[in-house]
Amino acid sequence: MEIGRQNESTKVETPVSSADTDRFRSEILSDAEPLAIHKDFAQESAAVQRQIADFQKEHAVQVVPSGKYYDYVLSAGGKDQVVLTTDGKPDSLDAAAKKLEQLVIEKQSALTKIFSVTFSAKGENVEKQWIQKPDCTWERGPMIKARSPQLVELAGIEAALYRAQPSQNNSDGTQTKFYFLEDNYHKNERILAFYVHSDKNGHGAVYYEPGANLGVPATEKDIERSDQTKFSNNESIEALTLHELSHSHQDRMGWDSGKMAGIAKEFGWSSFYDKTENETKYLLRGKKGEFYRYGSDHCKDKEAWVCCDKDGKPLDASGKVAGSFKTAKQFTYDQVRDLAEVRPLTWYFPNPKEMFAEGMMFYRSNEERRAQLLRESPTLYAAVKKQDNIESAEAFGKLADGSPKYIRNSEGRWSESTSASRKELADFENKVKAEKQKTSFVPPLRRRQFAYAG
Amino acid sequence: MPDNVPELQITDQSLEPGWHWQDGWNGLIPSMSSLADVCALLQEEPGSAEELANGTAYSFLAGGVVVVVLSGDQFITALTLRPHKLPSDMVPATMADANKAFGKFMITDVKRREGTIHQRPGMKVCAQAGPEQAELQKILWLEIFRP
Numbered sequence: 204m205e206i207g208r209q210n211e212s213t214k215v216e217t218p219v220s221s222a223d224t225d226r227f228r229s230e231i232l233s234d235a236e237p238l239a240i241h242k243d244f245a246q247e248s249a250a251v252q253r254q255i256a257d258f259q260k261e262h263a264v265q266v267v268p269s270g271k272y273y274d275y276v277l278s279a280g281g282k283d284q285v286v287l288t289t290d291g292k293p294d295s296l297d298a299a300a301k302k303l304e305q306l307v308i309e310k311q312s313a314l315t316k317i318f319s320v321t322f323s324a325k326g327e328n329v330e331k332q333w334i335q336k337p338d339c340t341w342e343r344g345p346m347i348k349a350r351s352p353q354l355v356e357l358a359g360i361e362a363a364l365y366r367a368q369p370s371q372n373n374s375d376g377t378q379t380k381f382y383f384l385e386d387n388y389h390k391n392e393r394i395l396a397f398y399v400h401s402d403k404n405g406h407g408a409v410y411y412e413p414g415a416n417l418g419v420p421a422t423e424k425d426i427e428r429s430d431q432t433k434f435s436n437n438e439s440i441e442a443l444t445l446h447e448l449s450h451s452h453q454d455r456m457g458w459d460s461g462k463m464a465g466i467a468k469e470f471g472w473s474s475f476y477d478k479t480e481n482e483t484k485y486l487l488r489g490k491k492g493e494f495y496r497y498g499s500d501h502c503k504d505k506e507a508w509v510c511c512d513k514d515g516k517p518l519d520a521s522g523k524v525a526g527s528f529k530t531a532k533q534f535t536y537d538q539v540r541d542l543a544e545v546r547p548l549t550w551y552f553p554n555p556k557e558m559f560a561e562g563m564m565f566y567r568s569n570e571e572r573r574a575q576l577l578r579e580s581p582t583l584y585a586a587v588k589k590q591d592n593i594e595s596a597e598a599f600g601k602l603a604d605g606s607p608k609y610i611r612n613s614e615g616r617w618s619e620s621t622s623a624s625r626k627e628l629a630d631f632e633n634k635v636k637a638e639k640q641k642t643s644f645v646p647p648l649r650r651r652q653f654a655y656a657g
Numbered sequence: 658m659p660d661n662v663p664e665l666q667i668t669d670q671s672l673e674p675g676w677h678w679q680d681g682w683n684g685l686i687p688s689m690s691s692l693a694d695v696c697a698l699l700q701e702e703p704g705s706a707e708e709l710a711n712g713t714a715y716s717f718l719a720g721g722v723v724v725v726v727l728s729g730d731q732f733i734t735a736l737t738l739r740p741h742k743l744p745s746d747m748v749p750a751t752m753a754d755a756n757k758a759f760g761k762f763m764i765t766d767v768k769r770r771e772g773t774i775h776q777r778p779g780m781k782v783c784a785q786a787g788p789e790q791a792e793l794q795k796i797l798w799l800e801i802f803r804p
């Protein structure tokens with residue numbers, strides 16, 4: 204399989220800021236501001252300002268007055284790029300919209316050519332919405348429609364694809380399709396995105412929920428240029444897409460065909476048979492051999508972390524079986540992260556798949572994030588590296604000694620495995636491990652509500 | 658649990674006609690059959706044994722059949738079948754086939770990446786969620802257990 208040619212314009216030139224002020228994603232969804240309109244529009248009427256604001260929100264480009272013209276500016280890949288220019292009149296916006304739609308089509312075609320991925324079209328059927336009934340069973344509701352992507356979304360997805368490849372390839376030989384939903388997949392639930400094993404055609408897909416990408420920086424390089432009080436690293440469209448494509452990786456690598464338990468064991472999870480739910484599930488191992496699980500007693504209850512016994516039964520403060528999640532001793536995300544045998548890197552680790560996907564997102568993002576993963580959770584780093592290498596070997600081939608032909612360098616990009624590239628990677632890892640001995644400031648991570656559904 | 662919220666009724670009478678857990682699968686019945694019975698039926702020893710926190714999961718036919726035996730139990734607790742790893746006549750391949758073979762199901766979980774969970778007393782099925790027609794919903798795994 205040929206590796207997509209790397210776009211030099213997205214190459215990391217400077218380290219991404221290490222500031223990590225994670226925040227409530229629900230706040231981002233509710234407070235997300237579309238692009239501010241340019242100050243030169245301040246003299247225009249309220250109607251014109253509204254028209255400009257609506258245009259910017261729909262297309263995620265900023266309209267910038269430039270003499271007699273309007274420049275349409277896309278912020279992506281760490282820079283501002285004028286993608287279009289029209290006459291400087293509000294009635295030029297309709298023509299600009301049509302031209303931007305054409306640019307979207309051209310960009311989609313380019314990505315399809317390189318990665319074989321596809322995208323939803325405006326008005327396309329996605330699936331019927333899922334609606335949960337009071338008895339916790341589910342039924343189908345009205346059809347969810349899709350929209351076409353914005354240029355800024357394609358920029359984020361492109362950046363992710365160069366790093367996530369070959370994970371965009373589905374286990375059935377097709378390639379991932381990206382859908383942009385006009386309504387929530389699960390009624391009344393606000394989530395960022397999903398990877399689904401099968402879309403309406405039975406193939407792997409990523410569903411972006413409404414508002415998930417609104418006002419969000421396209422790539423990790425754009426985080427640095429954004430309002431740092433609103434977005435921290437690993438909250439770009441690129442990062443979200445990397446996370447979801449990590450689930451595609453899991454699908455490709457047979458996690459749901461019996462391999463998950465063995466892999467999850469390597470980064471701190473033990474499987475158990477839950478006699479209440481009649482299914483094999485997972486417990487997070489603690490440093491002292493204890494177990495933790497995330498769950499609730501009923502679908503309408505809020506989920507919580509509890510300590511439990513080997514049968515998954517929640518325990519009370521004295522260590523006795525509590526009988527329910529509600530009456531058990533509950534733990535915060537921070538506490539469980541500290542108590543876990545293998546430290547989850549972020550707040551999002553309800554099960555092995557999500558903990559791994561967060562780790563793989565960091566591993567593939569850039570040098571700064573990869574170093575953070577190695578520094579803060581070396582066992583998770585090792586598990587992700589191992590699986591990434593297995594995928595590489597399967598997709599790109601092996602050397603005579605059985606090792607993968609391509610390895611992921613410290614910046615998260617594929618490079619041919621040579622003695623030089625292997626030494627470079629080893630030097631990077633050794634440097635980070637040595638730094639771990641020094642005191643390092645770890646910014647507190649606040650709870651991420653309504654994070655990726657996965 | 659919030660007040661006035663009904664409990665999930667997997668034992669809904671409307672689901673009762675059809676397969677019952679005592680019918681088992683090819684003579685194997687959870688909580689009544691032993692690991693030796695499984696080996697005799699499949700004519701092989703387990704290919705692998707994975708330690709669970711509270712038991713062991715034994716794999717047969719290259720992962721096509723997985724049997725859970727809880728610690729201290731002499732009988733199997735659950736039997737999981739993966740259609741794509743088994744000959745086509747051994748287990749239903751789609752939800753349409755499952756509906757015909759076993760009866761009605763309720764959809765109890767849709768929040769999983771791999772598929773949607775359908776349940777009837779003593780059986781859980783994970784099937785592809787995207788396609789609407791049951792004929793197109795491939796079964797990823799099917800588990801039988803004593804409810």
